[in-house]
Amino acid sequence: MRTQIINFLLEQQNRDGSWGFSPAKAGAIEPTAYALMALASEETGRKAVELGVEFLRRTQTARGAWPVNTQDSEEAAWATALAGVALLGFEGTESMCTTAAQFVVDSFGRHPRPWILRLADWMRSFDASYIEENRGGWKWNPATANWVEPTSYALMFLKKLQQSVTNPRASGGNAFKPIIAEAEGLLYQRMCKEGGWNYGNAQVLGEELRPYPLTTAVALIALQNASNAECQKSLGYLQRAVREERSALALCMVVHCFGLYGIPAEPWMQAATDLYGETQYFHNIKTSALALLALQSLDGKSPFRLAS
Amino acid sequence: MNRDPASGLSTEVDVNLNTRSQGLSRRRFLQATSTLGVVSLVGCAKRQPTWKQGGYRKPDQSRVAILKASSYDRDLTSVILDGIKSFRLDVVGRRVLLKPNLVEYERDTVINTHPAVIGAAIEAFLKLGAKEVKVGEGPGHRRDTDGLLLASGLYPFLKDTKTQFVDLNLDDIRRVPLQSDFMGIDSLYFADTVLQADLLVSMPKLKTHHWAGMTLSMKNLFGIVPGMKYGWPKNFLHWHGINESIVDINSTIRSHFSIVDGIVGMEGNGPIQGTPKPVGVLVFGDDPVAVDATCARVVGLKPERIDYLKSAGAFLGNLDPGGIRQLGERVSGVVQPFEVIESFRHLRI
Numbered sequence: 001m002r003t004q005i006i007n008f009l010l011e012q013q014n015r016d017g018s019w020g021f022s023p024a025k026a027g028a029i030e031p032t033a034y035a036l037m038a039l040a041s042e043e044t045g046r047k048a049v050e051l052g053v054e055f056l057r058r059t060q061t062a063r064g065a066w067p068v069n070t071q072d073s074e075e076a077a078w079a080t081a082l083a084g085v086a087l088l089g090f091e092g093t094e095s096m097c098t099t100a101a102q103f104v105v106d107s108f109g110r111h112p113r114p115w116i117l118r119l120a121d122w123m124r125s126f127d128a129s130y131i132e133e134n135r136g137g138w139k140w141n142p143a144t145a146n147w148v149e150p151t152s153y154a155l156m157f158l159k160k161l162q163q164s165v166t167n168p169r170a171s172g173g174n175a176f177k178p179i180i181a182e183a184e185g186l187l188y189q190r191m192c193k194e195g196g197w198n199y200g201n202a203q204v205l206g207e208e209l210r211p212y213p214l215t216t217a218v219a220l221i222a223l224q225n226a227s228n229a230e231c232q233k234s235l236g237y238l239q240r241a242v243r244e245e246r247s248a249l250a251l252c253m254v255v256h257c258f259g260l261y262g263i264p265a266e267p268w269m270q271a272a273t274d275l276y277g278e279t280q281y282f283h284n285i286k287t288s289a290l291a292l293l294a295l296q297s298l299d300g301k302s303p304f305r306l307a308s
Numbered sequence: 309m310n311r312d313p314a315s316g317l318s319t320e321v322d323v324n325l326n327t328r329s330q331g332l333s334r335r336r337f338l339q340a341t342s343t344l345g346v347v348s349l350v351g352c353a354k355r356q357p358t359w360k361q362g363g364y365r366k367p368d369q370s371r372v373a374i375l376k377a378s379s380y381d382r383d384l385t386s387v388i389l390d391g392i393k394s395f396r397l398d399v400v401g402r403r404v405l406l407k408p409n410l411v412e413y414e415r416d417t418v419i420n421t422h423p424a425v426i427g428a429a430i431e432a433f434l435k436l437g438a439k440e441v442k443v444g445e446g447p448g449h450r451r452d453t454d455g456l457l458l459a460s461g462l463y464p465f466l467k468d469t470k471t472q473f474v475d476l477n478l479d480d481i482r483r484v485p486l487q488s489d490f491m492g493i494d495s496l497y498f499a500d501t502v503l504q505a506d507l508l509v510s511m512p513k514l515k516t517h518h519w520a521g522m523t524l525s526m527k528n529l530f531g532i533v534p535g536m537k538y539g540w541p542k543n544f545l546h547w548h549g550i551n552e553s554i555v556d557i558n559s560t561i562r563s564h565f566s567i568v569d570g571i572v573g574m575e576g577n578g579p580i581q582g583t584p585k586p587v588g589v590l591v592f593g594d595d596p597v598a599v600d601a602t603c604a605r606v607v608g609l610k611p612e613r614i615d616y617l618k619s620a621g622a623f624l625g626n627l628d629p630g631g632i633r634q635l636g637e638r639v640s641g642v643v644q645p646f647e648v649i650e651s652f653r654h655l656r657i
Contacts, residue, residue, distance in 0.1 A: 021478035021536070028478075028536065068536050071481050072497070140539025144547045147539065149451075199449050199540050205518055205649070207581055210414070214452045247455020275454075279463070282454050282473070 001276050005292045006042055009035050012285055013048050017055030018070065019285050027055065028069035029079035033086035034289035037303040040089050041296060053090055056083055064099030077107035077138050078150035081157040088160050089303050101161050101176075104154050108179045110134045111145050136179060137186040147200040148190055148215050151183050152222035156304055159224075163307050187219050188230050195233035196241070213241045214250035217257035224306050226261055235261060242268055248275040252290040259297035260305055269294055357552070359488035359559060359623050370598035370626040371395065373635035374606070374642055377571050378588045384428035385435075388567065391592035392432060394635050397507075397565060400437035405474075405505035406430065407563070409512045409528050410445045411579060413459040418572050418584045420460050421513050425569045425590070427465030429511060434469070441469075444501050446476030446531045448541050453477070474501045477535030488559035490552035490619065491545075498561060502532045510563035510596060514573035514603055516582055520550050521614040521652050522607070523579050524600040525566035525593075526558045533557065551616040558596060559624055566599040567592055570606065575646035587644045589637065597625025598632045605629075608645030609655040 013019055018027020019035045036052045039045030059066060065075035066083050084100040087093040111134050121134065137146030138154045158176040192202045196211025197219045203209060216238050225231050242254050251272040258265035272291055281287040293303070373394045377387050392399070406429055408421035426443060433441045443466060447453055453475045457463045466473050476499035484503070485495045502508060512528035520527055530542060530553070538544040545553040568591035574582035587606065593599035597620045601611035611617045611627055621627030648655060 020480075021475070025478075026480050030536075069481065072537060139543070141537075141544045144539070144543040147541075147543070149540065205577065207577060209580075212450060212452070214450070214455075245455065246458040247452035249452045249454055275458075279454065279458075282457075282475075284454065284475075284478075286478075287454065 001273050002292065002295055005276075005288045006039070006044060008283075008288055009039060009285065009292070010045065010048055013051065016070075017051035017053075017058075019052075019289075020069075021286055022283050023285075026070045029056075029066045029076075029083050030068070031286040031289065032056065033079075033082040034286050034293065036086040037089060038289040038292035038296070040303070041301060042292075049090070053087065053093065056087060057093075057096060060096055060100070063103050064096075064101075065103040075103065076140075077104050078140060078153050080104055080107075081138075081150075081153040084157040085153070085160060085303060088157075088164060097161060097164075101158060104138075104157060105176065105179065107138060107142075108136050108154070108183070109139075109146075110136045135186040135189060136182045138183070145200075146186055148187060148197045148219050149199070151186055152218045155180060155183055155187075155222040159222075159306055160304070184223060187223060191230055191234065192237075195230070195235075195237035197234070211237055211241070212250070213238060213245050214247065214253055216241075217250065217253040220257045221253075221260060221304050224260055224304075231261075235263070239263070245271070246275070248272050248279070248281050249284070249287045249290065251275070252287065252294040255294035256290070256297045256302060256304065259294075259300070259302060265294075265298065269298060357488065357490040357555075357619070363487060364559070364623045366623060366625060367595055368631070369633055370593065370595035370631055371633045371635055372591065372593040372595075372598050372602040374602070374637040374639070375590050375592070376588055376637060376642070377590045380422050380424040380571055384424055384590075385431045387590055388425075388428050388432040389435065391567065391590060391636075392436060392565070394592060395565070395594050397436075397594065399433060399507065401439045402506035403504070404433045404438045404441045404507045404509060405502060406433075406441065406443045406509045406511055407476075407502075407528060407531060408443065408445055408462075409515075409523070409531070409569075410453075410456055410460060410462065411448055412450060413456050414580075417580075418513065418574050419515075419580055421511050421569045422571065423460060423462040423465050425567070425571070426462060426511065427469065429509065429567055430465065430469045430471050433509075438507075440472075442472045442474055442501065442505070444474040444476045444479075444499065444532075446479075446499060446533065446535050448530060448535075451477070451535070451540055474499070476501065476532055477540075479534060479536075481534050481537055484560055486556045486560050488556050488623075490555045491548035492552075493548065496557070496560070497534055497537045499532050499534050502561060507565065508532075508561070508563045509565045509567060511567045511569065513579075514568055514570035514587060514591070514607065516575055516578035516607075516646055516648055516652070518577055518579070518649055518651075519546075520554065520616060521648075521655055522600065522604055522609065524603050525563060525568060525596040526554050526600055526616060526620065529557045529561060529563060530554075532561060551619065554616040555619045555624070558620060563596055565592070565594050566596050568599060568603055570603065573607065573644075573646070575607070575648070577649055583647070585644060585646060587642065589642050595625040595632075597621055597627055601627045602632060602634070602639060604655075605639045605657070606642055606644065608643060608657050609648070609652075610657050613655045
């Protein structure tokens, strides 16, 4: 499967150096970022990686960001964060990463609230039992709510960058610490009752909602805190839920997540491999790249791994 | 409009329930009064939505067919062929895109359009001479569409008929000017596969919806709005108003035909956590407003009280029974009143 996926990724790279979500689709930042991460350590991928990095260099906006794909003009913080994680793996991309981080930091925010509700929040804050519910994080779109996935991608990028010794801004150490702490607080707040995360609503109209394996794995990768009780609870959920998982995308992300938390992941990589035989991952380029990353993670390699 | 911080949805109901059931602490009093203040302010400043005058030709008479189908095990292809043939639908040589409702998968629930109905529709359109049939959906909550295809049981039907599935969340995208102005924005991106189809067929599940009242052939088009651009959930649409978004999307991208899976519907707290309710029908039509209005009547609700239908009935299609010619079964012969959550009790006939 490994060779087949590498060949598939090499064949499906667009002429401009990008990858779309599936063959012949317009270049999008998310599959491009994952393809770059996956091919970075593959000898046969060197030329494709150069083209891919050049694509990102060419399409980064003046504010350091990227839109979701080449057919969109609006900058997106979540896509920018993923591009940033990918670029951190390559030399000569420091300034691109720094400006990308600035955009991601500038995009951090709380839910937009009318002034009268903000006034009410302020009045409620005098109540001793008051808990700030409107925590900062990242959105899929400006002027909407914060959600688990975009917040997780931004955390992955900023935490990795903060640890990067080659980055002059981050080498100071704690530049992003306050917003990282608040965004992590948002993730813990949105955790489902049984542990784990869905897209970001633990309850609707008083009814508990169920977590999903995919988003749980993404959030746990972003948090990477094995000593935290909520992370442990969510890992417990994930170990139970993965047994019935039928999504290759979710399985590959779970393999990656388990690798970062020291949990044996081989059975789930096998399940993902079996699905490849059955569906070829529906020719989804992001899933294929994540499968290659999952295979690499079994050898201990991961672009998301934070120094302990 | 007051919004729930997480979903971006109106929270007036929650606040009212809280204050009534738990007494008025200082904190709850402040919550309630601030909410009422905002609701009043927004109410005073409410914008009058508009649509292109003369841009729509609401049919003088719409037709909706209700055909009985007692279970998913019977020959659904012939029922769907009968349903389609009731209309002068030009299928020969055309590229058909079936848009089912595939939101989530949870065992023993009826969240999604049943795969047997989708499989039967694929067969029916191919038999009628379609050049190609694709199935496309952009699930609103989950990004692992591959898992949904497998877990929901749709994949074997696609494989057997060699039908291409397009994840509309990850498709190429194109910005399209909106043809009405309920959301207060001028354009939205849509999945390119939808724009290229000659015949867009909306195939919803017959379900209640805890924010919109019902989710049917018009709400189903949320799935043609790409998640890649608008996220999971498509929170952008929620923040611009669910009812408003339904109307603007449908005024801009018209589904040419609807097939509603009402063999087993969902009542109560739909669209995810409701309860299965057998109704035993498939509903067909070429006017989505008329189809949705008819479905609402089948489940014992007044369509003219459902916000998005009220708006759409003014210019997009027929809401009034006088403007709808009923084919197949009469509504009165198949009515199965649905339970609804408290905030939608006023919809009941």
